Amino acid sequence: MNLSTAAVTVLTTADPAEKVRLSRRFAEEWRTGAISQPVAAPLPDRPARPTEPQLLPVRDMPPRRKGGSAAGRTALVHALAHIELNAIDLSWDIVARFGSDMPKKFSDDWVQVADDEARHFDMLSHLLESQGSRYGALPAHDGLWQSSQDTAHDLAARLAVVPLVLEARGLDVTPAMILNLRKFGDDAAADALQIIHDDEITHVAAGRRWFEYVCAEKGLEPIPTWQTLVKTYFKGSLKRPFNEVSRSKAGFAAAFYEPIAD
Template identity: 80%
Template sequence: MTLRAAAITVLTTADPAEKVRLSRRFAEDWRSGAIAGIGDDADGMAPPLRPARPDHPELRLPRDMPPRRKAGSVSGRIALVHALAHIELNAIDLSWDIVARFGAGMPKAFSDDWVQVADDEARHFDMLCRRLAEFGSHYGALPAHDGLWQASEITAHDLAARLAIVPLVLEARGLDVTPAMILNLRRVGDDASADALQIIHDDEITHVAAGRRWFEHVCDKLAVEPIPTWQNLVRTHFKGGLKRPFNEESRTKAGFAAAFYEPLADEQV
């Protein structure tokens, strides 16, 4: 099995637990050399436009989602952890999708990085599912947002755009909002959930760093300047706008300088 075939296998697996199991197994096989080749589209396989999904949760448009409950109640914390688990499930597939679509044309280190990200996201999803079980709930018990895969669909043709939007907008936004969630959870005595989110936050710094590193690599190959190129791609492919406050400390740890994103936030004022 090539790495590309392994990635497509994960993407076409609907059961979340099996998606996690395969992700972690394939990541280990890649690191050990049991999967040795990246593969390419000559094998006749193609990544799906949308990954396989279980029957539950019910997927809804963002406007049809129920209002977020406060973390002070158990139901509010279940809703928060469930929403984050859904994000992490999508993140597993986003990581394997970038390997399947773009790995063949990139250095091996590119696949090394995104396989590690996929492994991290699988570990995060599993950790959040365990937390839901401790609450007496499970993934799929609540409806979920169906807008998360859109970033993949609109950037499926362009590696620079994919890197600009997924790690450097969406995951970077996670760095911004997660510390407040952690603080709120600790305030209500839910250290277990807060500890899980801290692990996720710290791992996401390395994911944003990988996105920034490979975005700059692609820009170098195209002989274009990274900052204006990123800003133009975000204007083109991300309609939500960049909003303050930014977690500049964590973004800086990822090597993601304020010169990239501050000017776009100024445009929203």
């Protein structure tokens, strides 16, 4: 099996538990050399999805409950699990779509990200079950895959938007979620989010590293190129405050994002 075939297998698997199992298996097989280098291959426009959760436009999503209620915390964990499920597919998509034209280390990095995202989803799924719920029990929004479709033609654009906007935003908002969860005594959820936050630093670092590589290959300056791509392909604004400590750990300097922030 080559890595593109493995990636397409994950992308076309609808059951979340099976998607996690395959992701973790293929990541280990890639690390041991049992899976060969990616080759150019046709990819699905959208990943396979289970019948639940109900996917809604962002504008139609019910408002998330605030405060320390158990229902509100469950809704938060469900929303994060949905993000992680999409992140699994985004990671495999970047490997299969662009990996055949990149150094092996590129695939090494994004297979590791896929493995991390699968582990995160599994962790959050079990957390939902411990709260008397399950993934799919609540509606989720259907906008997360749009960034993949918008940047399917351009690796620089994909790196600019997915790890360096969407995942970097996770670094900004997660610490406050952790503090709030601990405030209401939900240490299990807080511990899970801390793991996710720390892993996301390495994901943003990979995005920044490969974005700079692509820019160097094309003779482009990274900072203005990133700003132009974000303005072109990101449907939204960069929102303050930024977690500059965590972003800096990923090597993602404020000179990239501060000049174009909302």
